[in-house]
Amino acid sequence: MRPGPPPGRPPRRRRRPSPNDGVPPDENPTEVLRLDDDAYDDLYDEELGYDGRDDYDDYDDDYYYDDDDDLLDDADDQRDGRRVVSASSAEDGDRAEPEYFGDDRDLDDEEPPRGGRGRRLLKWIAALLLLAVLAGGSYFGARELLGFGYEDYDGPGEGDVILHVEDGDVTSVIARKLAELDAVASAEAFLAAGESDQRLLSVQPGYYQVKSKMSGESAVSALVAEEARVGHLQIRAGTQLSDVIQPDDSVTPGVFSLLSKASCATVNGESTCVSPEELRETADTVDPAELGLPDWAARDAAEAEEGRTLEGLIAPGVYDVRPGSDARELLSQVLDSSVTRLEAAGLPGAADDLDYSPYEVLVIASIIEKEAVKADFGKVSSVIDNRMEIEMPLGMDSTVNYLLERPELTTDDEARANQGPYNTYETIGLPPTPIASPSAEAIAAALKPEDTDYVYFVKCEKNGLSCFNVEYEDHLADRDDARARDVY
Template structure:
C-alpha cells in the first residue's frame, strides 16, 4: 500500500444540488379483465359429403375442441397475451413510491409502471388479484424493473409503508428533497431546517457546519411525530456510530485525516456503484494524489454543476470551482455525497495496485490501468458502447480521454 502523504485540505461549506422521492397514500381493487375467448375459424368449404364425411368432421371438431381447450390454458401462461413482466428484485437506485388513500389496484399498478418499477399494469394486477395481500396507503422504497411479485412483496408488508430510505451516494440537497416529499413539506423546508438548526444536528467540528457526507444512507422510521429535524438528527447520529465502527479517524493511509477519508469515500461512492471495484477506485485516487496528478473525476464536476451525467465536456473541465478536480489539485474541500459502508471501507482500506486510470466500459466491466495509452483504448470502447446503446453524446465530445474514470 502506498504510504505517501495526501495533500492537505481545508474543509469548507457548500450548499448542494436536488432529488426525486415520494408522493402520498391506498387499497386494493379487482384484477384485470379476462382475456377474450379465441374464435374458432370458419370452414372455407361447405359440407357436400355424406354420413362418413359428416362423422369425420364431427371427430375433427371434437379433436379441435380439445386442442382449443389445451391451447387456451397454455395461452394464459406462456402465450402471446401473457403480460410483460420483469424478473428479480430490481436494480439501480431506490425510489420512493407513494400509494394514495383509496387507490384501486389498477391505479397502484399504473403508478408503478409510470415509475418504471413494473413492466406492465396487467402483470401487477394479475399477481395481486390472485393474492390475499393487502396494500396499505403509504410511501414505499422500491427499485426499477422489479418483477410484479417482488413489488407486491414490498407493498404487502405494512412495515414498509412507514419509512424513508436514503440510498448510498445521495447529495445533501437530494436528502433534503426526499425528506420534504416524504413528510409532505414545502420544498426547501428540510434544507432550511438544517441551516437554522446546525447546533442541534451535532455535527462534528471538522464538518465546519456542512452536513454533506454525514447524512448516513439507510432506512429511517417515519411516524406521525417525525419532523425534518428529527430525521436529520437521526442521520447524523447514525453516521457518527457507523464511522466510529469503521474507525474513520484512524485511516491506514499515511497523512490522511478522518475528514479527508470521508471525502475520498464520497468520491469512491460517486464514481462506482460496484462494491467489488471500490477499493481499486480508492487506490487510483491515492496513487494520483501521491504523484501530484489532478484527480480529474467527473463526479466532482457533476457535484459543482448540480447534475448527474456520464459525459464531461471540455467546457465543463474549465469550470471555476474548488470542486473542479481537472483544474484544482488535491481533494475537493468537502464530500460530494453521503457515502455508505462499502465506500468508506474502500477509502480506509484501498486495494494494492499501481493503477492511475479507470473506466467502466459497460455495466459490470470496469477497466483499471496504469497506462495512459491503454486507458485511451478503454475509453474508445466505452464510447463505442455508449453509441450503440444511447443517443447521448460520446465521451470524446469532452475531455474524458484524459479523465481518470467514467
C-alpha cells in the first residue's frame, strides 16, 4: 500500500452530482475480479511502465481521491479517482494544479473534430471522382467494342480518292488514313464494320482507289475488292526497257509499258495514264541524277544513247506508284526503290576490290541474266571474266539480240555482222550499258565469279543448263551434240 498524503494537501472541493445518482442498482452486476494488493501492484506497475522498484521514489508525491475528497488506498478506486500532484513534484516549489481523469466511455459522446469531418468529405469527393473516371473508361471501351457513339456516312460514297497503305500499316492506321481522306466519317466506323472481316488482314502495301464519304461497311468492301489496288507493277529479272517481240510473235512488255499500265486509273472521270513514249522521252531528257540515280550510276547512264539511259537500273521486283503522277514522278518513284535494292545486292561497295566499276558489274550481271539459268550463273561469270582478262571478244548472243526487233536463241551470221558496241563478236570488252534488269543473284555472280579456266559454254540441256569447256574443239563437240538432240 502506498503512503498517505502529507500535511497541507489541497483543499477539498464539493462533490459534483453524478449522472448515475438516483439510478437503481443493477440486479445482475458484472463480476469484478479482485487481485490481492501485491498482484495488483505488479500489474499496475506494468501498465504504467514502472521498473518494479519497491520504494516508488518517483511517485511518493502523487495521491488519489474520490469525489468526496477521501483518500483512496484501493488500486481500483484510484484508477477511477483524481490524482493530485504534491508540491514536492512541482517546479520551483509551486503546487501543481489538480488533473482530472474522466471515464473513457464519455469520449464516444463527444463531437468529432471538424478536421476529421473535412477529411471524410475529401474522401467522398475522391471516391466520386474515381467512379466518374471508371464510368468514362467503361463508356469509351464499350463504344469501341460495341460500335456506338461514332460518326458514320450512309451509302457507297461519292468522288474518288487514293489511299496509300504503307509497309507496316495496321488496320487502325488504315482506318485513320481513310478518315483523313474523308473516305469515312470516322476511323471507328471503319473498325466496327471490319472487326470480323478477315480479308482486311490481306491488304498489302500500295495504292487503293476508293470513294469519299462511304459508310464503314462500304469502305471495307471497297478496300478488299480486287480492282481497288492501283499503281501496282512487277518487273521480272531480264526485263528490258522496251517491249520485245518473241519468236512466236508474243510480246514481252518492257519497263516503260509496265510502268505506263500501272499509272492508269480513272479518278473522278479523268484518266491518269502516262504513255510509254512520255516515260522514254523523260528518261532521255532529264538528268539521271535528278531522277534519283546515285553518282556511280548517273555518270555512265548520262552517256548512254537515247532509249537506253536507264537500262538495267530499274531492278526486278514489285513496285507501287501513285496514279496521277507525271512521267518524271513515276520514274523517280521506281528508281528510289530500285537504288535501295541495288544497294542491298552489294552495289556499289562490293565492287571496290574488283577491276570493274559498279556500273560495269551491272553490265556483266545483265549478260549473265540473259545467257544462263541460275544454276550456271557463277560459271558464266567466270567465262566473261576469263575472256576479259585475255582480251578475247565475249561473243555473247544476248548482246547481239539486244538490238534486234526479234531476238533469237542463237544469232545468225547476218546479225553478227552488224557493227556496233553491242556486237560482242566483233568488239572486245563490255557493251556500253546493261542489256536488261539483272537479279540480285546475277549481281552476286558478277561480283564473285567461280574460279575456273572456262572460256566457252553452250546450252546443252533442255532445262537450260550449259556445257563449259576450256578447249574450242570440246566446245564444238558439245554444241553439235546439243543440236543433234534438238536442245536448240
